[in-house]
Amino acid sequence: MARTTLDLSRIPSRERQLRTPSERGRRRDESLFRDRAPAAWRHVDLVLLMCTAAVSALGALMILSSTRGTDPDVYDLSFLRKQVFFLVMGVIGMVLVTLVDYRRLRDFAWLPYAVGLVLLALVVSPLGTEQRGTQAWFQLGSFQLQPAELAKVTVVLAVAALLAGSEVPLRVHRVGLTLLVFGVPTALIMLQPDLGTALVFVAIATGMLLIAGARARHVVVLTAVGVIAVVGVLTSDVLETYQRDRLTGFLDQDGTDLQAEAYNLDQSKAAIASGSTSGKGLFEGTQTRLGFVPEQHTDFIFTAVGEELGFVGSATVLGLLALMCLRIWRTAQIAHDRLGMLICVGVLSMLVFQIFQNVGMTMGIMPITGITLPFMSYGGSSVLASWLAIGLVLNVHMRRFG
């Protein structure tokens, strides 16, 4: 249905030639694995792939810099090894995701979504592990799994499947159903509690509903409800006091009392700013090597970039991330159907929000919430989820002709 709304006249003639009914029919007859046709692989978005790979590699390097220990001449490689392992897993996951046509994925999109919900429910049960007041992890041997990270991708896929065939503009009950699909995992995440990741879901929901054709007034009402909800959370007892302080701390940066969060932000800004224009050089950052920035290899990895590579390096990283987002946006634009477009917008919303929130937090323009910088932060779940998301976008991109 969505396909029929596309204006074929705007597609270049060579591409239109390929999109003949017979060709489409032939495709449909092919088996799942035959679908891995060379034709699709020729349309892989190499720019997106390169950007993602570059940012991931740089992230791994910065993780090494921030975890190698304080001795300037000794390098502890343990975190780097693990991150490389996560990246390999992420790339494998991405490849697997691109193997299956996203339109086929739509048919069983409910399955990963349901698995995600179960995991989110289990993680707040005694099976989950608590760290710093948030129960968000499963301890699997020496590895940890954070289901909320993977749930972001499964929700994007499920909501895209749900909305792809919806009537435009969206009816109220459709909007309600969508909110329910978002709301259940978000509520489970708030039980951990992890406001940061919950806000990522809000961002994804906003972006996808907007693109799916929600009425303007619905979007406005939802935004108002969202703001009230956040204020409500901040003023209620859902969060521990220190968690609330963390979130609101950035509003009072010149406050003299150096509590943990203020210290965190202060050291974070000192690391980035002291890098100045050209940075202190790779592995030369003292804030980084000497451990002045807490959680640097995870949530505050951008501070290592800022300190060691300076404005040149961090602007380049931001530029690569921006280019990545541009390519995803472009994929949304040229997607073959609404499903593809919604998947891309969901991933785009997730990434833009996380990048802005994470990088903004390290520079003191956003509150400190525990969400990762996609591709760069240390952590298997985050890396895997980010690469799976890119896999979905690549999937849409390479199959944009049908």
Added chain:
Amino acid sequence: MRGHVDEHRPRLRLSIVAVVSVALFASLFARLYDLQVVGAGDYQVQAEANRVRTVQIPAPRGRILDRDGKVIVDNRVAVVVAVDRSVLSELPRARRDDVIGRLALDLTGAGNPVSPQEILARLEDERFNRYAPVPIAVDVPEELKIYFDERAADYPSVVVERTALRAYPYGPLAAHIIGYVGKIDPTELAAHQDETAKPYTLNDEIGKTGVEQTYERWLRGTPGLRRIEVDAEGDPVRVISERPPRAGDDLVLSLDVDVQALAEQKVQQGLADARARPNRDGTRNAATKGAAVVLDPNNGQVIAMASYPSYDPNIAVDGFDAAEWARLNDPVNHYPLNNWAIQGQWAPGSTYKLFMGYAALMAGVMAPDTVFSDRGGYLIPGCSGDPHCYRRNAGGAAYGNVTIQRAITVSSDAYFYNVGAQFWLQRERLGGEEALQTHLRPWGLGDGTGVALTSEASGRVPTPAWKREYAERVDGDPDWRTGDSVNMGIGQGDVLVTPLQLANGYATFANGGTRYVPKVAIRAQAYQTDRVTQKFEPEVAEKVPLPPHVRQPLYDGLVGVPVSGTAVRAFSGFPLDTYPIAGKTGTAQVDEKSDTAVFAAFGPAPAPRYAMAVFLEESGFGGTASAPVARALFDALSGVVPLQPAGPNGLPVGAAAPLAPTGASYD
């Protein structure tokens, strides 16, 4: 269908997403630029301050040499046992207590008694730099270093280092001029907080007295600086840079150790002799304190400065212990830490007559050839009905008709009583009630000489104003009377001088009227080299007008003293014809005590090289007690008797008299 497309317009909505995304990225870029390009400076300072801690490494002090380069104060290497707190804090509690306990036991066994509690208290003292080991015992036996070095594994956190301590090759020689060093106290630290070239930290040593204090600027070394990188927990990671400490400058004193040793010995001996010699009235001299000063009248340099009683500066190394400190400050021991050559104030007695004679001639109270009839005493004009109205000469001798020259040689009191009286009686004509004092002050009397030693006393030139003020403040007669001027005539009454003042007054006369600021140091030079870093040039305090018609009779009078005057006995046998000496005895009366014996002189008189003053408290006649001390010094200075080199105990013979135990009586 088309209508729906129009209404929901995905491309428009995608543009909204694009605009929002671009806005978010743009704000990130803007903030990044703001932090890293605009505001980097402050944060770079903060990041650097985060990671760097500095530790000062103490530098050796400069040495102190005599004028010929003989080392009076040296540095020696001492062993320091210290504890590294960063290592200690890593140990389990039981192990920590064990190490501290055994350390206390070993140190106590080696003669440095210390308890585990004392060690722990020291380790908790936050004034010690966190990144340097805390010294527990200084100057422990070398064997202990070997012991700890060999058992490093049994004594984690125990560090054995070396440090420089003061060493005194000549023992107690010149202890008062040298002074001593000690740990800086909070007051001194505050006073030196702006010192940037050689900054102080709380455990640093600083000169406390003597030239160690006044030449601190040169003697103090430049501390080394170790920059340590620390991690977020404040634990040291590595040494970033190290500037080695630089030793302070050597200080070359004007003292001659051999003359100094002789002066110290002779003062001590002079006092001992005075104690042994009964007075005419059968009383005994206490002879408890004494001082002698030898100056070069041509530049004001101090050749020797002896003060008795003295102390051994070795007891000040690494701090006085409490018992020692109590003994040094017990009145029974006459304050050995005081330098009586500059802190002692005595009536100068007849040595003052040089300055009185000068005043008389300059003011025209007397002419050089004025003859005065000395009948053995003086009746104060306008005074009657009081036995004190008639003042007898010392010993009651009558010298007959004397001019000023003869009055000095024989020390005619009557002559100078009259000078004093006339200044007061003719004050209207002579320039007011301070007519006399005006002629005394140019000699530096009544004011500190400005020598670079602390706690110098100023002496006193009494005036009517002073007397009024004193009567108001303390007690007594507020009015200046003729008798007060009469007393001043012979250096008695309320007149006070310090030995250095008197010596400097005679040096001024000796060189023709140039009064120098006495100097104890000649130059500073780079540690253990000859490279001069600072010269301490002679400094003229005042030019005293001294016309020949005034100087000559006074000079002749002084030169006559050892030849035919009051010091004949003391200088018998001295080759005065080839080495004339101009001198003056003084015997100052003190109520209910023996007289202060004084002698001031310079020689060789026509071309003076030395000026000196000797004070022996409660020791009897100047000519009997003090003149022999000066004679002994002139014997050596003139080469008549070979000058004995100073020995390791600071004296040519014998050592400083041992201090009496606290509470002992002395008489």
